[in-house]
Amino acid sequence: EVPKFKEYGKLSHYNLEDLVAGAGERGASYEGKRNPADFAIWKFKKEGEPFWDSPWGEGRPGWHIECSAMNRKYLGKTIDIHGGGQDLIFPHHENEIAQSEAANGCPFAHYWMHNAFVNVDNEKMSKSLGNFFTVRDIVEKFPYEVIRFFILSGHYRMPINFSDELLKSAQNGLDRIATAVETSDFILSHEAEAGLSANADAEKELADAVSEAKASFIARMDDDMNTADAITAIYELVRVLNTHLTAKDVSASSIKAAADMICELMGVLGLEIREILNKDSGIPAEVMDLVNQRVEAKKNKDFAKADALRDQVSEMGYQIKDTPQGPQVTKK
Numbered sequence: 001e002v003p004k005f006k007e008y009g010k011l012s013h014y015n016l017e018d019l020v021a022g023a024g025e026r027g028a029s030y031e032g033k034r035n036p037a038d039f040a041i042w043k044f045k046k047e048g049e050p051f052w053d054s055p056w057g058e059g060r061p062g063w064h065i066e067c068s069a070m071n072r073k074y075l076g077k078t079i080d081i082h083g084g085g086q087d088l089i090f091p092h093h094e095n096e097i098a099q100s101e102a103a104n105g106c107p108f109a110h111y112w113m114h115n116a117f118v119n120v121d122n123e124k125m126s127k128s129l130g131n132f133f134t135v136r137d138i139v140e141k142f143p144y145e146v147i148r149f150f151i152l153s154g155h156y157r158m159p160i161n162f163s164d165e166l167l168k169s170a171q172n173g174l175d176r177i178a179t180a181v182e183t184s185d186f187i188l189s190h191e192a193e194a195g196l197s198a199n200a201d202a203e204k205e206l207a208d209a210v211s212e213a214k215a216s217f218i219a220r221m222d223d224d225m226n227t228a229d230a231i232t233a234i235y236e237l238v239r240v241l242n243t244h245l246t247a248k249d250v251s252a253s254s255i256k257a258a259a260d261m262i263c264e265l266m267g268v269l270g271l272e273i274r275e276i277l278n279k280d281s282g283i284p285a286e287v288m289d290l291v292n293q294r295v296e297a298k299k300n301k302d303f304a305k306a307d308a309l310r311d312q313v314s315e316m317g318y319q320i321k322d323t324p325q326g327p328q329v330t331k332k
Contacts, residue, residue: 184259
């Protein structure tokens with residue numbers, strides 16, 4: 001009996017009197033209920049459906065009780081975070097609260113996180129529309145880390161619009177972050193030839209950017225787990241770092257601090273940048289052979305051949321970045 005739980009509606013903010021009135025206006029039948037909002041904890045068996053014996057007769061658990069039972073058995077009477085789709089707020093999660101708190105006499109969950117839905121090319125994803133797919137389908141086109149970064153680039157309470165173009169954009173964004181770390185590590189491994197010349201103002205600017213990135217990241221994650229804005233804080237640090245990598249006006253220790261901070265913050269999001277780089281760093285021997293041929297062509301001032309070799313490497317899915325320390329080869 002829902003009215004016996006005085007806090008019913010506290011999650012969905014539905015008023016019990018309005019629910020009763022609404023049921024009456026729709027002409028809804030609530031035979032066997034004392035209140036239209038009442039729900040069954042145990043349902044009597046139906047022909048052809050599974051059933052079990054119980055003190056209340058043969059039947060099966062109601063839709064809502066299974067979650068309360070599993071939570072209590074495996075997580076305890078009170079859990080920290082309960083998640084689910086926005087469509088489950090009412091009645092499912094509201095009823096979970098009612099039955100769990102009535103049975104246990106304590107709060108059911110400290111925090112609730114309800115995610116929005118997935119759209120495909122601005123249409124709701126559904127089997128009936130023929131636009132339904134799984135992560136297994138997507139990973140044939142894009143790596144897992146790109147899919148994760150794409151999802152984190154939006155707020156969990158906002159709908160996700162899925163398309164190849166948006167996934168490619170996410171891949172470009174992740175590559176931008178990874179490239180900043182890769183370039184930093186490359187310079188650090190060739191410090192003697194890098195020609196770094198620390199400037200006091202530049203050092204302060206980069207150090208401030210590192211501190212600000214961490215503070216901003218934490219603040220945005222604390223604000224309803226706003227991963228989208230948290231990633232923006234990382235992008236800003238990447239921008240400042242890239243400026244000083246180009247100018248070579250900061251010390252190796254400052255570069256390392258910035259690159260390490262990028263990796264630390266991305267790690268919070270479950271994206272280990274250096275592991276991703278290591279996974280992709282196996283440059284095929286045939287590609288490196290072309291890169292070395294290009295080095296020789298440039299030494300001989302055969303720039304037409306050097307350009308042709310660069311194009312050949314690009315067609316194989318790799319790009320060459322010329323640096324004072326030598327060519328840097330990365331996967332496109």
